[in-house]
Each structure stands twice: as structure tokens, then as C-alpha cells.
Amino acid sequence: MAFFSRLNLQEGLQTLSVLQWIPVYIFLGAIPILLIPYFLLFSKFWSLSVLSLAWLAYDWNTHSQGGRRSAWVRNWTLWNYFRNYFPVKLVKTHDLSPKHNYIIANHPHGVLSFGVFINFATEATGIARIFPSITPFVGTLEGVFWIPIVREYVMAMGVCPVSRSALKYLLTQKGSGNAVVIVVGGAAEALLCQPGASTLFLKQRKGFVKLALKTGAYLVPSYSFGENEVFNQETFPEGTWLRLLQKTFQDTFKKILGLNFCTFHGRGLTHGSWGFLPFNRPITTVVGEPLPIPRIKRPNQKTVDKYHALYISALCKLFDQHKVEYGLPETQELTII
DSSP states (O other): OHHHHHHHHHHHHHHHHHHTTHHHHTHHHHSGGGGHHHHGGGSTTHHHHHHHHHHHHHTTTGGGTTOOOOHHHHTOHHHHHHHHHTTEEEEESSOOOTTSOEEEEEEOOTTTOHHHHHHHSSSTTOHHHHSTTOEEEEEEOGGGGGSTTHHHHHHHTTEEEOSHHHHHHHHHSSOSSEEEEEETTHHHHHTTOOTTOOEEOOTTOOHHHHHHHHHTOEEEEEEEETGGGSOEEOOOOTTSHHHHHHHHHHHHHHHHHSOOOOOEEEEOSSTTSEESBOOOOOEEEEEOOOBOOOOOSSOOHHHHHHHHHHHHHHHHHHHHHHTTTTTOOTTOOOEEO
16 A cells, blocks of 8 residues: 555656646747736736846846756756656767767657757756766747746756857857757647657758858757657648638747647546646657767858758668667658658
8 A cells, every 4th residue: 555655646746747847838938928027017016027027137138148057956856757757768879079069959849849858958867977068958939038937947957049149159159068959840840740750840940050050069960759659639630620720720829929839638637538748658869979060150051951961861860770669660761841
């Protein structure tokens, strides 16, 4: 009986650890809750609103210049429960020398990119031990940093805006040994994620390669096996009213918020129930061999295309070498659109 009580407690803590993060990722970065500090100006809490907004204005550039990371926050026990919920694992195939800077491009996006978050924004899987002297920064939407308190929370974990200026600063103004992690496919790729799928939105995504050329940062492919397995996503048949409603939501979200609307679901608070918690399925992020990139102040399109093709080749090789070990069939291929 005591064993089952401990087991239930562990499962409960794991579930709570994931529950606290989902609102930060989805709601706080995507809906008008970011306007709450402004609405408070017209309430009895106006002084709190003024103070928070004044601090935001004073501290405005910090999130674009490396942020305010905290080893204490990154090492919270909370993240160990989060890791064990799936579980999540980080696998190194090659060393990353602290003499260089890196752009670690990750695929696939999945719905909420759990693999990238737990592996690179926390120490739950031991990134500081696996890649010593490398400082990771995880890129996300700029809008998250417009929200008082939330921006402090995510900056403490080493999260930064995925803007050109913020990434360039990290790769050129903070010495060497820095690695910015970008989920290249973005929200557009989130619409492609399905259990068993390995389709990437990458063919026209070349900005990260151009950034690597301009800064001389090495490109590192990485793939999170299992990321697409933790949610089911519904795409309704063309011509139905549900599909029309779905497309309307998608177009609205894209136009107003710059986000894509995913119709997804997972499990509920109890196993076997329906809800928005991810399924307990393993996610393994495999980090590949760094691709040396020359530093070119103004790379032309031909050069960008060349290194983009080299990157895709390295990514496909990484996928093929590890797909069977992490649950995909030998015949599965990486599809790039």
C-alpha cells in the first residue's frame, strides 16, 4: 500500500509540473492576458500596474541581450518531475567545443516543443554535464517578454526572443561557448505534427543558415524523437463545417497573433481520459555533429542555399542513424516540405 501511495504521489507531482507550464506556453504568450497590466491601471491596483510597467520600460533591453538566467531556477526539482512525466532524455553524439558559438536547430516542433524546453531551458537532463562550458539559450516568441513577471520567469531559464537582433547579440557579443536553440519549423510545422509523422517545414526556412553565415556560428542538427507522439491533432475533412471552422480559427490566429491554431488533445488528469495534458510517451533529443560555417558579412543566396543543403543532408543522416533506436520503423523517411 505504501508503495502505491508513493507511486501515486510521484505521478501527481509529475502531472502538476507539466500543468504549471502549459498556461505559460500557450495562454500567456498567445491571448490578450498580456494586456492585464494595462487594464489594472484603471482599477484599485493601479500602483502595482505602474510599478510593473515602469520596470518593464527600464529593463526593456535585457531580454534581447542575454537575459538574466538563474542556475537556481534551472535546477528546480520541479523540472525533474517534468522530465520523468514523459520521460525526456538528451543524447550527445559529438562534443561541442567552447571555442565556438552554435545554432542548434531542432526538429520537429510538435505542439508544445517539450523536448527542447526540458533539455535546454532546464538542467533536468544534465546539459551542463553533457556539454560542459556551453551556455544554451532557447529562442521563443518576442511577445512573452512583454508580460511582467512572466518575462522574469522565462529569462531565468535562459529563454530569449527568437529575433534576429537578440540571436545575433548572443552569437557575437558574449564571447564563445554560447548555443542558441531554434525550433526552425515554427508554428507552421506544428500543424504537421501527428503521431508517427516525420514531416518538417524546412525547405524555405533559411534564415537560421543566413544568421550562421553572418556570425560564423556552427550549425548543429538535432531531432526530438517522440515529440510528435505526445498529442493527437485533428484535421477535419475538407468540405465539412468543422473544417471550415478550423480554417477560420487558423487564419484568425495567424493574422492577429502570428500563430497557427492547432486542434489537438491528449490525456486528462487520469489515464484513459480526454484532455490537454500530453500523453506519457518518451521524448529523446539527439544532438548531432556540428557543421563548421564560415563567417561572411553579406552572404549571397547561392552560399545560403549551399549550406542549407548541407544542413539538410546532416539532419537526414542523423535521423536515419537513430530512428530505429527511438521507436520508428527502418522504412520511415524524413519528409521535408
